Amino acid sequence: MIKAIEYQGFRNLINGRLEFARDFNFITGENGAGKTNLLEMIYYAGMASSFRAREERRLICFGEDHLRIDASSKNRQGTIYLDHTRKRLSLQGNEISRVTDFVGWLGVVILSIDDIWIIRGSPGRRRYFLDWAVARISPSYLGNLIAYRKVLKQRNRALQLFENNGNVRVLDALDEELIKYGNRIYEVRKDKLVALREYYNEIANRMGLKKFDFSYRCSADDMKLDTSQLERIRKREIALGQSLIGPHRDDLYFTIDGRAMQYYASEGEERVAAISLKLAEAEMYYRLKQERPVLLLDEVGAELDNFKKGLLLEQLKGQVFYASTQMPGFNGIYQDRDLSFFIIKGGVIEVSPAH
Amino acid sequence: MRLLEELIEKLQWLPGIGRKSALRLAFYLQKMDEAKVKELAGTIVRARTSLKECIICHNLTETNPCPICTDKSRVQDRICVVEQPSDVMIIERIGEYRGLYHILHGVISPINNMGPKDLRIDSLLKRVSQNKIDEVIIATNPTTDGDITAVYIAKLLKPLNIKITRIARGLPTGSDIEFADKITIAKALEGRQEI
Numbered sequence: 001m002i003k004a005i006e007y008q009g010f011r012n013l014i015n016g017r018l019e020f021a022r023d024f025n026f027i028t029g030e031n032g033a034g035k036t037n038l039l040e041m042i043y044y045a046g047m048a049s050s051f052r053a054r055e056e057r058r059l060i061c062f063g064e065d066h067l068r069i070d071a072s073s074k075n076r077q078g079t080i081y082l083d084h085t086r087k088r089l090s091l092q093g094n095e096i097s098r099v100t101d102f103v104g105w106l107g108v109v110i111l112s113i114d115d116i117w118i119i120r121g122s123p124g125r126r127r128y129f130l131d132w133a134v135a136r137i138s139p140s141y142l143g144n145l146i147a148y149r150k151v152l153k154q155r156n157r158a159l160q161l162f163e164n165n166g167n168v169r170v171l172d173a174l175d176e177e178l179i180k181y182g183n184r185i186y187e188v189r190k191d192k193l194v195a196l197r198e199y200y201n202e203i204a205n206r207m208g209l210k211k212f213d214f215s216y217r218c219s220a221d222d223m224k225l226d227t228s229q230l231e232r233i234r235k236r237e238i239a240l241g242q243s244l245i246g247p248h249r250d251d252l253y254f255t256i257d258g259r260a261m262q263y264y265a266s267e268g269e270e271r272v273a274a275i276s277l278k279l280a281e282a283e284m285y286y287r288l289k290q291e292r293p294v295l296l297l298d299e300v301g302a303e304l305d306n307f308k309k310g311l312l313l314e315q316l317k318g319q320v321f322y323a324s325t326q327m328p329g330f331n332g333i334y335q336d337r338d339l340s341f342f343i344i345k346g347g348v349i350e351v352s353p354a355h
Numbered sequence: 356m357r358l359l360e361e362l363i364e365k366l367q368w369l370p371g372i373g374r375k376s377a378l379r380l381a382f383y384l385q386k387m388d389e390a391k392v393k394e395l396a397g398t399i400v401r402a403r404t405s406l407k408e409c410i411i412c413h414n415l416t417e418t419n420p421c422p423i424c425t426d427k428s429r430v431q432d433r434i435c436v437v438e439q440p441s442d443v444m445i446i447e448r449i450g451e452y453r454g455l456y457h458i459l460h461g462v463i464s465p466i467n468n469m470g471p472k473d474l475r476i477d478s479l480l481k482r483v484s485q486n487k488i489d490e491v492i493i494a495t496n497p498t499t500d501g502d503i504t505a506v507y508i509a510k511l512l513k514p515l516n517i518k519i520t521r522i523a524r525g526l527p528t529g530s531d532i533e534f535a536d537k538i539t540i541a542k543a544l545e546g547r548q549e550i
Contacts (some may be wrong), residue, residue, distance in 0.1 A: 140541035150499035157465035175509035
């Protein structure tokens with residue numbers, strides 16, 4: 001839970017300090033006023049990266065030379081300083097040298113309208129979701145993923161060069177490293193996917209009328225790489241100059257009433273699936289860390305009908321930031337809870353008296 | 356000013372030297388004692404022309420074979436394989452290791468077009484099979500390429516039936532788990548040993 005944030009030079013937001021409600025924070029304002037920027041800032045405070053800016057320096061307000069964010073939870077405090085040459089992170093006032101040690105001091109999960117692309121988009125999009133959902137609760141997973149990608153790059157290159165001056169032993173060595181890191185990734189994925197699927201099914205089936213589910217499509221036999229499998233496909237891999245099996249080729253297959261979601265689901269159902277997946281990620285985080293992540297919702301309700309919007313609100317647990325041009329109908333869900341309302345106008349954030 | 360510009364330009368041939376550092380060095384050299392500058396230039400040229408690769412271990416040396424390879428007091432049946440001559444200097448400064456070395460001059464990296472042929476691997480194989488070697492310690496860096504190279508060498512030497520080891524990685528001695536970063540702790544757990 002984030003209690004307060006103090007900020008300078010972040011995007012279009014005018015420097016200031018905000019205190020948040022424990023349960024529900026509603027953020028409103030016209031398009032372009034800065035609603036998403038506020039959510040992005042909270043996400044950035046916890047993850048030290050943005051969910052939309054490729055280039056981090058873009059987060060610095062145009063015309064400023066640095067940004068600074070001090071965020072505090074109940075008993076922790078994280079600070080990020082960024083200018084055009086360096087980035088400094090600290091926790092409780094102590095400088096942190098590795099980003100991986102900073103990430104996760106404040107758990108955050110962002111739900112946005114673009115999440116529908118996890119369901120609709122390419123397999124890469126789904127792997128990206130899965131990898132980050134797992135990486136945030138398992139630092140060794142991230143390390144293995146980075147190592148796996150490096151080996152993969154070298155291996156693809158070695159496969160492409162093989163015809164000219166190939167060396168079978170180099171491929172053997174690369175295979176061994178690919179198997180080592182690939183299987184470590186598989187071990188963790190296997191374990192976490194069981195939990196993720198369970199929560200997904202629970203949440204989606206509470207929100208939708210049909211049966212939502214997903215399965216894991218694995219390019220390797222039984223989610224395990226070994227030399228015999230790689231030997232079998234080596235000729236094809238050399239011909240294509242690409243590594244054909246492993247965690248980087250797998251996919252999540254979403255179904256509705258047992259049929260492929262891509263072909264048989266309505267847009268509303270795809271949205272329910274995307275939201276449920278993100279909430280399942282939050283639940284997975286909670287079960288492992290015993291602490292609810294902050295939920296950031298960016299116009300998520302906008303595309304849902306009122307009934308579904310109500311169901312969505314019922315599923316939200318922990319501290320919520322809800323950005324929208326429209327106030328959601330609460331139907332008593334947030335009675336006697338701690339609520340705050342923020343209005344953003346041209347980058348200025350004002351606390352408004354409760355509605 | 357043409358000469359000065361040329362100096363600044365050429366100093367940037369060195370790794371880690373950008374325009375700014377080159378500028379600083381160039382002006383510093385002008386302030387230095389002329390004799391000192393000549394001494395520096397002379398040493399650079401002499402080192403470059405008289406240092407050669409040792410015919411046995413491929414370390415840089417003035418005498419061939421190098422002083423380490425000819426030192427009979429060193430353990431003769433143990434070879435430590437490293438990436439660069441600078442790695443030898445680091446290990447030697449610690450003074451704990453008394454065996455021999457073999458310098459690869461790089462690592463296997465298909466992306467950079469570096470294969471086993473570009474490294475001193477053939478001579479390692481010959482050296483190990485022709486001499487009575489008991490143990491080969493592979494001390495390439497704990498990077499992806501260093502690991503690939505280590506696996507490659509281990510596979511290559513395996514038929515010779517000798518002890519092949521890889522240097523351990525993990526927590527620095529005297530450090531507290533509390534202060535180590537997450538990836539290091541994960542690696543240290545992975546490489547745990549029975550006591």
